[in-house]
Amino acid sequence: MTDQDYMKLALQLAKRGLGKTSPNPMVGAVLVKSGRIIATGYHHKAGQAHAEAIALASVGKKAKGATLYVNLEPCCHMGKRTPPCTKAIIGSGIKRMVAAMKDPNPKVAGRGIRELAGAGIKTITGILGPEAKRLNEAYIKWITTGRPFVTMKVASSLDGKIASAMGESRWISGKKSRALVHQLRNESDAVMVGIGTILKDDPRLTARLAGKKGCDPIRIIVDSRLRIPLESRILHLDSAAKTILVATKQAPNDKIREIEKLGAQVLVAEGSNSRVDLAALMDELGRIGITNLLLEGGSELNASMLCDRLVDKVIFFVAPQIIGGQDAKSAVGGQAVRSLSQAFNLSNLQVSRLGKDLFIRGYLVY
Numbered sequence: 522m523t524d525q526d527y528m529k530l531a532l533q534l535a536k537r538g539l540g541k542t543s544p545n546p547m548v549g550a551v552l553v554k555s556g557r558i559i560a561t562g563y564h565h566k567a568g569q570a571h572a573e574a575i576a577l578a579s580v581g582k583k584a585k586g587a588t589l590y591v592n593l594e595p596c597c598h599m600g601k602r603t604p605p606c607t608k609a610i611i612g613s614g615i616k617r618m619v620a621a622m623k624d625p626n627p628k629v630a631g632r633g634i635r636e637l638a639g640a641g642i643k644t645i646t647g648i649l650g651p652e653a654k655r656l657n658e659a660y661i662k663w664i665t666t667g668r669p670f671v672t673m674k675v676a677s678s679l680d681g682k683i684a685s686a687m688g689e690s691r692w693i694s695g696k697k698s699r700a701l702v703h704q705l706r707n708e709s710d711a712v713m714v715g716i717g718t719i720l721k722d723d724p725r726l727t728a729r730l731a732g733k734k735g736c737d738p739i740r741i742i743v744d745s746r747l748r749i750p751l752e753s754r755i756l757h758l759d760s761a762a763k764t765i766l767v768a769t770k771q772a773p774n775d776k777i778r779e780i781e782k783l784g785a786q787v788l789v790a791e792g793s794n795s796r797v798d799l800a801a802l803m804d805e806l807g808r809i810g811i812t813n814l815l816l817e818g819g820s821e822l823n824a825s826m827l828c829d830r831l832v833d834k835v836i837f838f839v840a841p842q843i844i845g846g847q848d849a850k851s852a853v854g855g856q857a858v859r860s861l862s863q864a865f866n867l868s869n870l871q872v873s874r875l876g877k878d879l880f881i882r883g884y885l886v887y
Contacts (some may be wrong), residue, residue: 670832800829
């Protein structure tokens with residue numbers, strides 16, 4: 522097996538932590554000695570042991586002389602819930618460390634690699650680097666900008682409609698597409714919608730997985746004037762995840778108190794003209810540790826997030842039907858661009874079939 526083969530395994534191990542490690546990155550580790558894998562490990566959850574420490578602890582002194590493969594540079598800093606991995610690696614006696622990429626965390630950013638090299642360990646970086654960056658794209662965005670990585674999810678007809686002229690939207694997408702949406706929620710720190718979605722659909726925004734218990738995301742509702750009905754299902758859930766209503770100073774204080782009595786949190790955010798400042802909201806969500814945000818907004822919230830350049834990735838479930846009509850809601854509302862040069866473009870586009878639907882994924886190019 523080659524370095525690439527062992528790194529593929531490290532990436533596969535890291536992915537097991539999807540949806541569980543935030544705000545930490547997903548990391549997998551593979552220990553190889555004399556051409557044989559002697560130990561593996563992955564980071565299970567924030568606050569628990571790191572992948573390198575798990576792999577090294579499982580073999581003890583047998584790690585001496587081995588090669589360690591990790592998809593992210595080992596940590597070297599103090600002030601966190603777990604000790605620096607570089608100390609354990611140096612103490613184990615391994616002779617070689619292969620990392621897919623450097624850690625963009627300013628507290629690491631190559632220091633871990635330099636520390637290992639200074640201790641006489643041969644270090645190599647860049648093996649499957651693009652794959653490693655894609656895996657931890659949410660962590661990279663958050664640690665470098667302080668804002669969550671935003672994925673905009675849309676279920677639409679072939680002509681881009683998300684509801685009929687009468688507001689009917691259940692169900693445009695098929696069963697397999699809806700099942701994947703619940704998996705996306707399970708893997709996200711938070712899901713965000715506008716008040717229009719609450720008033721129209723009364724959703725729960727929970728992660729309901731077939732055959733197993735999902736991990737509900739934090740539910741965020743942008744509701745500048747707190748128009749949410751107190752009987753809304755989202756305010757009466759049996760869920761470990763909290764619900765946050767994002768309002769402006771125009772929200773009535775008595776409504777804030779009523780909502781908080783029901784167990785939800787009201788965040789009075791910056792705003793103007795009765796609208797929440799979405800860029801400032803992303804900063805605040807980043808401060809509370811939300812790294813991966815799933816946007817399930819209606820057409821207006823989608824448009825506002827795109828216009829503010831706050832969306833990183835889009836996922837479209839396109840059903841094989843045509844709704845038509847100017848009165849039917851489109852996936853993105855707001856003001857139309859005046860020329861095609863102002864359109865939002867995508868890169869790294871992927872298109873596949875998902876049941877009866879088309880599944881389209883791509884990254885925004887601003």
